[in-house]
Amino acid sequence: MMEKRTPILLKLFQDDTAGKYLFSLLLALVIYAVFANLVFSAESILHVSTLSITLFGKYLAFALLALSLDLVWGYLGILSLGHGAFFSLGAYAMGMYLMRQIGDRGVYGNAELPDFMVFMDLKELPWFWYGFDSMFFTLFIVALVPSILAFVFGWLAFRSRVTGVYLSIITQAMTYALMLAFYRNDMGLGGNNGLTDFKDILGFSLQDDGTRLVLLILSFLALLSGYLVSRFIVNSKLGRICIAIRDTELRTRFLGYRVEEYKLFIFVVAAILAGIAGALYVPQVGIINPDRFSPLFSIEIVIWVAIGGRGTLYGAIIGAFVVNFASTYFTSALPEVWLYALGALFVVSTLYLPKGIVGILEKTDFTNLVKGAVK
Amino acid sequence: MIEGKTRIEENLDDIKKGERLLYLSGIDLSFDGFKALNSLSLTIDYGELRCIIGANGAGKSTMMDVITGKTQPDSGSVIFGKETSLLEMDEPSIANLGIGRKFQKPTVFEGHSVFENLELSMKAEKGFLTTLFAKLNGEEKDRIAKTMELIGLSENMNMPAGILSHGQKQWLEIGMLIMQSPKLLLVDEPVAGMTPGEVEKTGEILTELAHDHSVVVVEHDMEFIRSIAKKVTVLHEGSVLAEGSMQSIQENEDVRKVYLGE
Numbered sequence: 001m002m003e004k005r006t007p008i009l010l011k012l013f014q015d016d017t018a019g020k021y022l023f024s025l026l027l028a029l030v031i032y033a034v035f036a037n038l039v040f041s042a043e044s045i046l047h048v049s050t051l052s053i054t055l056f057g058k059y060l061a062f063a064l065l066a067l068s069l070d071l072v073w074g075y076l077g078i079l080s081l082g083h084g085a086f087f088s089l090g091a092y093a094m095g096m097y098l099m100r101q102i103g104d105r106g107v108y109g110n111a112e113l114p115d116f117m118v119f120m121d122l123k124e125l126p127w128f129w130y131g132f133d134s135m136f137f138t139l140f141i142v143a144l145v146p147s148i149l150a151f152v153f154g155w156l157a158f159r160s161r162v163t164g165v166y167l168s169i170i171t172q173a174m175t176y177a178l179m180l181a182f183y184r185n186d187m188g189l190g191g192n193n194g195l196t197d198f199k200d201i202l203g204f205s206l207q208d209d210g211t212r213l214v215l216l217i218l219s220f221l222a223l224l225s226g227y228l229v230s231r232f233i234v235n236s237k238l239g240r241i242c243i244a245i246r247d248t249e250l251r252t253r254f255l256g257y258r259v260e261e262y263k264l265f266i267f268v269v270a271a272i273l274a275g276i277a278g279a280l281y282v283p284q285v286g287i288i289n290p291d292r293f294s295p296l297f298s299i300e301i302v303i304w305v306a307i308g309g310r311g312t313l314y315g316a317i318i319g320a321f322v323v324n325f326a327s328t329y330f331t332s333a334l335p336e337v338w339l340y341a342l343g344a345l346f347v348v349s350t351l352y353l354p355k356g357i358v359g360i361l362e363k364t365d366f367t368n369l370v371k372g373a374v375k
Numbered sequence: 376m377i378e379g380k381t382r383i384e385e386n387l388d389d390i391k392k393g394e395r396l397l398y399l400s401g402i403d404l405s406f407d408g409f410k411a412l413n414s415l416s417l418t419i420d421y422g423e424l425r426c427i428i429g430a431n432g433a434g435k436s437t438m439m440d441v442i443t444g445k446t447q448p449d450s451g452s453v454i455f456g457k458e459t460s461l462l463e464m465d466e467p468s469i470a471n472l473g474i475g476r477k478f479q480k481p482t483v484f485e486g487h488s489v490f491e492n493l494e495l496s497m498k499a500e501k502g503f504l505t506t507l508f509a510k511l512n513g514e515e516k517d518r519i520a521k522t523m524e525l526i527g528l529s530e531n532m533n534m535p536a537g538i539l540s541h542g543q544k545q546w547l548e549i550g551m552l553i554m555q556s557p558k559l560l561l562v563d564e565p566v567a568g569m570t571p572g573e574v575e576k577t578g579e580i581l582t583e584l585a586h587d588h589s590v591v592v593v594e595h596d597m598e599f600i601r602s603i604a605k606k607v608t609v610l611h612e613g614s615v616l617a618e619g620s621m622q623s624i625q626e627n628e629d630v631r632k633v634y635l636g637e
Contacts, residue, residue, distance in 0.1 A: 237494070238506040244484045244495055251482045254443060255555065256470035256501045265503045
């Protein structure tokens with residue numbers, strides 16, 4: 001089985017030098033992080049703290065989210081300003097599972113109900129919380145709910161041929177409406193506090209270093225799989241049709257392609273990837289609240305992709321890493337500057353780097369640099 | 376649900392040369408009171424090269440919009456073949472039925488290579504799941520190669536369409552139409568902005584095509600029309616003013632009055 005799979009994997013990376021390098025680098029970083037966390041003592045300069053492991057895991061989840069946005073924005077030209085909604089739905093689904101795992105270890109010690117429900121004086125578990133005791137069911141919901149939202153929203157919007165800035169505004173309204181709904185306490189999802197105080201996942205404590213490492217590795221594998229799926233789609237004839245739709249939608253229609261179907265397909269795939277990213281984010285960060293539904297967060301995702309370089313897949317990943325790394329640094333070092341810096345970055349990259357960081361990398365001839373270094 | 380709309384009840388492959396392929400009758404269409412089409416009736420035979428002329432606003436492009444499903448008329452009927460009604464069908468259904476359209480402004484996929492442009496235009500299953508796993512076979516590659524030869528772009532096959540010259544883009548778009556294997560090609564102003572050499576070559580391509588397709592050309596360039604046309608239709612204020620050979624059109628009193636401004 002493995003022997004059969006390897007060629008497909010290699011084939012997808014064959015003409016994708018940048019992707020190959022990027023994932024080799026990420027793999028090396030993951031291996032090093034895991035190794036250094038386990039082997040070196042906390043005093044050693046080579047030690048990688050569990051906090052860093054968690055941050056790394058979060059970046060990987062965000063990278064998957066950025067990748068999914070690049071599918072719709074970079075390849076179909078749909079500027080979704082509500083992509084965070086799919087992420088948050090996946091995150092909430094996983095959060096609900098983690099809430100159920102708390103059991104009677106909450107403040108109120110109620111084995112049946114999460115703390116916030118006890119606080120709200122609920123007598124029994126709302127129906128939509130059923131099934132979240134099972135990880136299997138949760139994973140199913142993580143993919144299902146975002147894809148249903150994407151399908152219904154996409155079906156209505158694409159069929160009515162809403163495009164461009166109008167579509168962007170509607171996506172923003174969608175995530176805003178969800179944010180307002182999730183803020184309400186009577187939604188039964190924790191209101192503005194969201195879901196938090198998680199204890200363990202599949203019986204393993206979330207405070208445990210080992211669990212954190214496994215989550216990091218899972219995040220990496222999810223990103224890799226998401227990348228390969230996206231690469232396969234983009235390399236296929238379907239991918240070329242998507243680019244055709246992005247560039248000249250009318251022409252594509254007159255060639256006999258049902259543009260709506262294509263948009264819907266990509267939109268749903270992207271929503272599922274975003275949902276998975278959300279599900280990976282929650283156990284590592286330890287909280288999900290309605291703020292993730294805010295249009296601001298969705299716009300941030302767009303900025304990651306724009307800065308990394310859209311329409312390349314790997315650019316989105318690079319962008320997510322660079323911006324979030326900078327964000328982590330600046331928000332602790334110079335908290336008041338960060339939002340301005342982010343805005344400035346976006347403006348600069350739009351004006352001077354239409355292809356983002358990837359655009360700069362493409363101009364630099366790496367093969368020659370490497371050869372030169374070897375000589 | 377979507378397939379239902381197509382309702383191909385007749386076999387359009389049975390149509391022979393010289394038989395009626397497209398029949399417009401009594402088409403009315405107004406935009407905010409302006410009558411764009413005024414009980415327009417027109418017949419195109421299979422294997423015919425028809426030129427359509429008319430002043431700006433005579434309804435040429437609107438007529439194309441109606442045929443290709445972009446615009447629905449207020450009344451009238453559009454029959455393709457013997458009995459397939461094109462009204463109520465959407466653009467992809469009509470395109471898949473065998474009507475290809477070339478726009479006034481060349482619209483090719485600029486980011487894709489010449490080869491890819493033709494690949495995407497090829498008559499094939501157009502559902503998204505099919506295209507996700509689609510692979511080109513040898514026969515299909517041959518067809519693309521043949522088309523590239525016809526439109527004279529064999530040497531540019533891997534070039535992004537965006538960097539082709541204006542004339543080459545026009546030919547590529549004609550090539551894209553050919554790949555659709557349509558019965559009817561609607562060609563809007565194919566020689567606008569072309570050099571005399573390019574115009575001549577375009578004429579050759581279109582004449583060649585009319586051997587086994589019907590070709591409808593809308594054009595302003597009278598010189599060009601004179602060089603290719605056998606039958607010309609003159610549109611005026613949304614209906615047919617005159618129809619016949621170039622000779623008879625030029626001698627027609629009404630045409631001279633309204634179109635040639637005499």
